[in-house]
Amino acid sequence: MHQDPATLRAHLQGEMGAITWPELQPxxxxxxxxxxxxxxxLLEAxxxxxxxxxxxxxxxxKAGTLQQPDIDHARGWEHRQPRFQAVVIAPWVLVKESTP
Known part of the structure; x- marks a missing residue:
């Protein structure tokens, strides 16, 4: 399925939402x-x-701007309980911490 970039961008923006660490743990x-x-x-990724x-x-x-979080990330998020913006790109869930 190839959409033009503007349509794809609009669709993905509509799919984004706020989420918490407990919701992301699974x-x-x-x-x-x-x-x-x-x-x-997040949208670019x-x-x-x-x-x-x-x-x-x-x-x-390779640059680390996109990464599969490890247990240290999980511990930090568990401790800090940040909010995230997220979008599902099956099978992945992409997240970025929201700035306060």
Whole structure:
């Protein structure tokens, strides 16, 4: 399914929502969580995954701006209880911490 970028962007924006760490824990437990960090934008990361832009996604993974959270991330989130913005790009749930 290839949509034009503007339509895809609008669709993904409509799918984004706020979520808490307790709601994300099951996704973390099954290894389906991807964390987006600054300066990467959550929507930009979601679009690259949907469009199967392997080179870009691999570059972000290598740079650490897109990462599969580990137990240290989980412990930090458990302690701090931040809020996140999230979007589902099956099988992944992409999250980015919301700024206070």
């Amino acid at each position: 996704h973390f437990a099954r290894g389906a969580l991807l964390a987006v960090t600054d300066p990467l934008d 979601a679009m690259a995954l949907v469009q199967d832009d392997k080179a870009t996604v691999e570059a972000w993974l």
